[in-house]
Amino acid sequence: MAKTGSSDVAAPQPRAVAELKKELQRLVKAIVEEEEEQGGDDRRRMQSYEEALRALSALKDVSFGGNGGGRRKTTEVPEHFLCPISSEIMKDPVVLSSGQTYDRPHIEQWLNSGNQTCPKTQQVLTIPATLTSNHLVRGMISQWCSEHGTVLPSLDDDNNIDELNSLLKKLSSSSPMLDRKQATRELRLRTRRQSSFRTLVGQNPEAIPGLLSVLSSSAHDADLQEDAVTAILNLSIEDRNKKRVGDNEEAVLLLIDASSSGINMQTRSNAAAALFTLSALDSNKIKIVRLGAMRSLVGLLEHGSLSAKKDAGSAIFSLCTVRENRAVAASEGAAVVSLRMVKQGLLVAESLALLALLSSYEEAAHELAENGGVLCLLQILRESPCERSKENAVVVVHSVCVDRRRKLKEVREEEDLYGTLSDLEHVGTPRARRKAAGLLDRLRKTGHNTHYSC
Numbered sequence: 001m002a003k004t005g006s007s008d009v010a011a012p013q014p015r016a017v018a019e020l021k022k023e024l025q026r027l028v029k030a031i032v033e034e035e036e037e038q039g040g041d042d043r044r045r046m047q048s049y050e051e052a053l054r055a056l057s058a059l060k061d062v063s064f065g066g067n068g069g070g071r072r073k074t075t076e077v078p079e080h081f082l083c084p085i086s087s088e089i090m091k092d093p094v095v096l097s098s099g100q101t102y103d104r105p106h107i108e109q110w111l112n113s114g115n116q117t118c119p120k121t122q123q124v125l126t127i128p129a130t131l132t133s134n135h136l137v138r139g140m141i142s143q144w145c146s147e148h149g150t151v152l153p154s155l156d157d158d159n160n161i162d163e164l165n166s167l168l169k170k171l172s173s174s175s176p177m178l179d180r181k182q183a184t185r186e187l188r189l190r191t192r193r194q195s196s197f198r199t200l201v202g203q204n205p206e207a208i209p210g211l212l213s214v215l216s217s218s219a220h221d222a223d224l225q226e227d228a229v230t231a232i233l234n235l236s237i238e239d240r241n242k243k244r245v246g247d248n249e250e251a252v253l254l255l256i257d258a259s260s261s262g263i264n265m266q267t268r269s270n271a272a273a274a275l276f277t278l279s280a281l282d283s284n285k286i287k288i289v290r291l292g293a294m295r296s297l298v299g300l301l302e303h304g305s306l307s308a309k310k311d312a313g314s315a316i317f318s319l320c321t322v323r324e325n326r327a328v329a330a331s332e333g334a335a336v337v338s339l340r341m342v343k344q345g346l347l348v349a350e351s352l353a354l355l356a357l358l359s360s361y362e363e364a365a366h367e368l369a370e371n372g373g374v375l376c377l378l379q380i381l382r383e384s385p386c387e388r389s390k391e392n393a394v395v396v397v398h399s400v401c402v403d404r405r406r407k408l409k410e411v412r413e414e415e416d417l418y419g420t421l422s423d424l425e426h427v428g429t430p431r432a433r434r435k436a437a438g439l440l441d442r443l444r445k446t447g448h449n450t451h452y453s454c
């Protein structure tokens with residue numbers, strides 16, 4: 001008789017599967033209870049393990065048809081290997097007093113969030129809840145992964161969890177100051193080296209408040225302050241942490257304070273870098289400026305070390321990609337400070353990019369006009385080998401001069417002597433050519449220009 005299906009394995013009987021699962025759950029619970037007993041009977045415990053393994057083997061044969069005879073093997077992960085919270089295969093299964101098994105990091109996150117019940121049964125748990133490693137299920141998962149060519153999830157994260165919990169305990173305000181300093185330094189180093197550890201720290205509800213507590217009490221300890229700020233910077237590099245840190249108003253305020261009054265320049269620079277990293281989210285951009293960061297960042301841009309200036313400038317530019325923040329930056333003097341840096345030859349390309357954003361605001365355009373901005377930028381147009389810098393420079397000149405006849409005179413003199421705009425109109429970037437053409441058109445309309453052709 002011809003076969004009508006793709007497999008010669010009889011369909012499992014639902015009743016048999018349900019009974020075997022029920023028996024397996026009973027045995028697992030018995031093993032957990034025996035593990036918790038002081039001075040338990042090792043022989044009885046071993047017998048329970050063997051019975052559970054036999055039950056698992058029987059369940060596998062009923063469900064999957066065994067491994068022999070050329071029968072088809074399924075790659076579907078058995079349901080009892082999946083964490084009920086994450087629906088992912090468990091790497092460190094643990095049992096609650098309710099008898100339910102969960103993956104350790106997910107049930108710990110559940111409990112650390114203030115929940116006092118078993119997620120699956122809603123049974124109220126004792127406080128603190130006891131988590132017992134389920135070695136039997138871990139062994140079953142290991143065996144199943146081996147048979148099906150699946151890589152068993154690593155337990156490396158478990159070591160990270162233990163280490164993090166230890167560091168957070170030392171970070172507590174009740175710990176000696178030496179322990180707090182050591183823990184903060186270690187968090188700085190670990191979050192710099194390891195992405196998975198940054199994610200783990202961000203997920204722990206105690207970690208960020210712990211670092212903020214250290215930072216708020218570090219006003220007279222330069223090393224401790226720098227370590228705390230840098231650890232927060234490292235955490236903010238991870239995309240999933242940007243919202244966690246940005247949503248914490250205290251974190252943003254402490255970073256703003258550190259950027260303006262940090263004990264050493266490295267702390268101030270790293271605080272600005274942290275604000276820049278957080279500003280990758282538009283929602284954070286608005287909040288950071290609303291909480292007063294712009295004044296601190298402009299101050300650091302003006303008075304900081306070269307590295308600090310770069311971090312501050314990057315943060316200001318990122319914040320100003322949201323239009324409503326540009327008026328705040330202009331009112332805090334960011335345009336004048338950036339122009340001064342261009343004149344000094346410091347971070348010229350970065351400063352010109354920021355000026356191009358700010359010059360559309362009348363306050364910034366006026367300050368640039370009154371502080372020799374046009375002549376400086378015309379020199380950039382004439383001498384700079386960088387096309388992007390020329391583009392940003394002509395954008396600024398256009399904003400400053402298009403409605404200022406007195407400043408147009410400076411542009412006309414430049415054009416009469418060097419033909420700078422005419423050259424740019426033909427060889428610049430598309431945006432630069434448009435702005436150059438607009439200025440030339442404005443010069444034609446004001447008259448007194450016979451030297452150049454358009």
